Amino acid sequence: MALLDDLKDGLLIADGAMGTLLYSYGVGHCYEELNISQPEQIQNIHQAYLEAGAQVLQTNTYAANYTKLSRYGLEDAVKSINLHAVRLAKETAQDRAYVLGTIGGIRGAGKKAITLEEIKRSFREQLYWLLHEKVDGLLLETYYDLEELKTVLQIARQETTLPIIAQVSLHEVGVLQGGLSLSEALNQLEELGADIVGANCRLGPHHMLRSLENIPLPKQAYLSAYPNASLPDYIDGRFIYQSEPDYFAQQARALVEQGVRLIGGCCGTTPAHIKAMAETLKNVKPITEKEVQPKPIEIEAHSVSQGGQEQLQHVVRRRKSIIVELDPPKHLNIDCFLEGAQALKEAGIDALTMADNSLASPRISNMAMAALIRQHFDLLPLVHITCRDRNLIGLQSHLLGLHCLGMHHVLAVTGDPTKIGDFPGATSVYDLSSFELIQLIKQMNKGLSFSGKPLKQQTTFSVAAAFNPNVRHLERAVSRLEKKIEAGADYFISQPVYDHEHMHKIREATKHLPVPIYIGIMPLTSSRNAEFLHHEVPGIKLTDEIRQRMASVAHDPHLSQQEGISIAKSLIDTAYNLFNGIYIITPFMRYEMSVELVTYIHAKQHTEQERELHHGKHIV
Ligand SMILES: Cc1cc2nc3c(=O)[nH]c(=O)nc-3n(C[C@H](O)[C@H](O)[C@H](O)COP(=O)(O)OP(=O)(O)OC[C@H]3O[C@@H](n4cnc5c(N)ncnc54)[C@H](O)[C@@H]3O)c2cc1C
Ligand SMILES: [Zn+2]
Numbered sequence: 001m002a003l004l005d006d007l008k009d010g011l012l013i014a015d016g017a018m019g020t021l022l023y024s025y026g027v028g029h030c031y032e033e034l035n036i037s038q039p040e041q042i043q044n045i046h047q048a049y050l051e052a053g054a055q056v057l058q059t060n061t062y063a064a065n066y067t068k069l070s071r072y073g074l075e076d077a078v079k080s081i082n083l084h085a086v087r088l089a090k091e092t093a094q095d096r097a098y099v100l101g102t103i104g105g106i107r108g109a110g111k112k113a114i115t116l117e118e119i120k121r122s123f124r125e126q127l128y129w130l131l132h133e134k135v136d137g138l139l140l141e142t143y144y145d146l147e148e149l150k151t152v153l154q155i156a157r158q159e160t161t162l163p164i165i166a167q168v169s170l171h172e173v174g175v176l177q178g179g180l181s182l183s184e185a186l187n188q189l190e191e192l193g194a195d196i197v198g199a200n201c202r203l204g205p206h207h208m209l210r211s212l213e214n215i216p217l218p219k220q221a222y223l224s225a226y227p228n229a230s231l232p233d234y235i236d237g238r239f240i241y242q243s244e245p246d247y248f249a250q251q252a253r254a255l256v257e258q259g260v261r262l263i264g265g266c267c268g269t270t271p272a273h274i275k276a277m278a279e280t281l282k283n284v285k286p287i288t289e290k291e292v293q294p295k296p297i298e299i300e301a302h303s304v305s306q307g308g309q310e311q312l313q314h315v316v317r318r319r320k321s322i323i324v325e326l327d328p329p330k331h332l333n334i335d336c337f338l339e340g341a342q343a344l345k346e347a348g349i350d351a352l353t354m355a356d357n358s359l360a361s362p363r364i365s366n367m368a369m370a371a372l373i374r375q376h377f378d379l380l381p382l383v384h385i386t387c388r389d390r391n392l393i394g395l396q397s398h399l400l401g402l403h404c405l406g407m408h409h410v411l412a413v414t415g416d417p418t419k420i421g422d423f424p425g426a427t428s429v430y431d432l433s434s435f436e437l438i439q440l441i442k443q444m445n446k447g448l449s450f451s452g453k454p455l456k457q458q459t460t461f462s463v464a465a466a467f468n469p470n471v472r473h474l475e476r477a478v479s480r481l482e483k484k485i486e487a488g489a490d491y492f493i494s495q496p497v498y499d500h501e502h503m504h505k506i507r508e509a510t511k512h513l514p515v516p517i518y519i520g521i522m523p524l525t526s527s528r529n530a531e532f533l534h535h536e537v538p539g540i541k542l543t544d545e546i547r548q549r550m551a552s553v554a555h556d557p558h559l560s561q562q563e564g565i566s567i568a569k570s571l572i573d574t575a576y577n578l579f580n581g582i583y584i585i586t587p588f589m590r591y592e593m594s595v596e597l598v599t600y601i602h603a604k605q606h607t608e609q610e611r612e613l614h615h616g617k618h619i620v
């Protein structure tokens with residue numbers, strides 16, 4: 001409790017970075033493992049911070065949990081790494097500094113698909129050993145995801161009465177990923193029992209200061225800040241931070257004027273920064289009152305109409321609806337694509353879906369082709385977006401571009417692996433999973449970027465997600481759909497299905513879902529095509545009967561195409577009675593096959609309407 005007593009009417013100077021300092025010395029391996037293999041190196045760092053004037057030291061345990069250590073095969077070393085870390089810091093500190101057991105956020109800047117259950121397990125184990133070794137307090141730091149920080153804070157609060165410092169990290173000034181204001185986040189942390197609340201990392205002193213300006217002093221808790229030294233530069237393959245200790249010290253003073261009482265440094269800071277800061281703050285007293293002009297974060301979002309365009313998920317609830325996939329060409333002769341789009345428009349489809357480099361092979365950008373078909377044929381484009389080809393920056397810029405072009409229908413998918421495409425060595429990005437991409441788009445629909453920055457307008461995306469029903473355990477695929485709905489999916493589009501019985505099973509397994517499904521139908525073009533799809537394309541399985549039917553006409557290309565159409569029609573007959581949405585996938589730009597199937601569906605609809613009319617008349 002002494003630490004908190006000291007803060008009652010004074011400041012506490014904390015230490016600076018551990019990780020980036022080790023990195024600057026050339027350490028390229030797990031930093032926390034050095035507690036065991038190079039204890040003197042860690043103690044030298046503690047010693048240097050202590051001599052610089054730090055009154056609070058952090059243990060070298062930022063990533064010393066099961067989840068992060070397992071990346072180095074060190075998952076069994078959680079206990080020893082944490083125990084050693086506390087001993088090293090305490091031996092150095094003696095009675096001259098407090099020792100905080102540090103536990104870093106796991107989810108990091110992108111909300112990686114790691115469950116809270118796993119985070120809790122990892123956290124509990126590390127917490128146990130840090131408390132066991134009698135630290136003076138806990139430093140929960142670098143949490144970009146508030147949900148994660150709140151979860152672990154509650155666990156820590158139950159386990160100890162020691163001082164707990166809870167620090168978030170921000171991408172943008174004053175606002176958390178997801179759009180919550182820093183002030184509100186700190187409020188919530190205080191309510192959950194954090195003794196000191198604040199922010200660390202990511203922002204240099206300038207942006208940290210701007211983030212803390214205009215936020216009120218916490219009610220009971222104290223305020224902390226551990227800014228980075230600067231923004232990092234990338235020189236000769238290494239990240240370098242500007243080293244300007246005097247500037248850092250001046251900014252630290254300004255931070256104290258905003259109410260900060262526990263002040264240290266994060267990435268890029270060194271003992272020189274802490275020394276300059278300690279000297280500058282020597283006789284400085286904390287502020288006790290702060291006048292704040294509350295400045296609510298202006299989302300300024302207003303929605304933009306889609307020009308009367310009804311979203312597909314509503315259309316398909318109301319009536320039968322057909323969408324057709326026609327993929328952009330892999331070459332620059334686009335005549336055939338445009339002819340196909342025109343023919344499909346005339347056949348009366350609801351939307352044309354265009355893959356995003358499907359099978360991981362480059363095609364003309366679907367955004368460009370979408371612009372062309374809208375311009376030429378006033379056809380509704382549905383643009384697939386994969387997480388494979390664009391990082392978090394590229395994805396957002398792509399989505400903003402689509403919105404500005406008036407393209408509001410997207411399908412959010414992971415993307416086929418590059419291994420199966422034309423460039424098997426190409427990198428795959430996967431900054432986001434398909435679930436996270438759906439969430440991102442839905443956040444943009446609220447007027448916020450990934451980092452919480454206001455977009456000044458709400459996007460109006462209607463978001464489809466992928467459904468692969470061709471799996472052994474259908475219930476598992478359905479539970480993925482449920483998660484996608486939770487993430488915000490408005491409707492589903494499925495892989496092609498080639499089995500009548502399975503189609504009934506799919507209907508049974510999905511009928512409870514609150515969102516509609518477009519069921520996939522792809523006409524086969526030949527027996528070879530059928531065999532390839534069956535044996536080599538992930539997510540597609542054909543029945544023996546269908547393969548035999550195609551094999552029986554293998555000698556004649558025309559007959560093969562006819563047989564393919566006839567199989568597709570019979571699958572449509574089944575699908576038609578079970579689902580309102582039909583998704584036809586055009587094989588090899590043979591759009592005339594898709595046109596024939598669309599016409600077939602319309603004829604069915606027509607007959608049905610006639611029958612209903614007739615029946616109705618009869619009743620009257
Ligand atoms: C309608 C549709 C359109 C598509 N368009 C494109 C496109 O334009 N470009 C492109 O490159 N790819 C496209 N794909 C392929 C798609 O990206 C991959 O097939 C993807 O892995 C499945 O969809 P998802 O991205 O939603 O995956 P998710 O459901 O998020 O699955 C991601 C990972 O989980 C695994 N997984 C999926 N289901 C299960 C399960 N039941 N149990 C355990 N693990 C599972 C998968 O193997 C995958 O590795 C499309 C797929 C569909 C259905
Ligand atoms: Zn940092």
